[in-house]
Amino acid sequence: MEATKMAIEAYCVKCKTKKEMQNPVESTTKNGKPITKGTCPDCGTTICRIGAIKK
Template sequence: MAVEAYCMKCKEKKVMKDPVASTTKNGKPITKGTCPVCGSTICRIGKTK
């Protein structure tokens, strides 16, 4: 499953490495993963398919 998200360090969209579905504190769906280039945490808000 390829999930794209914007990396704040690289300043461009990247495909997440090891995406994990989760929820925020207020119950909204979110997908967290790592940037394959710099290794920082990137997130995508919304339900994944």
């Protein structure tokens, strides 16, 4: 999957900075909007970014 090669940044609430997402996975919210979920490389918290992965 190409998503692992791309650098996707999202805000980490624990670190309080933007971090590069590890293991990004496309998903959808309850109301059907696209979201990208991954983990913070420093603290391991789940971080999310609204929107799909651009190809």
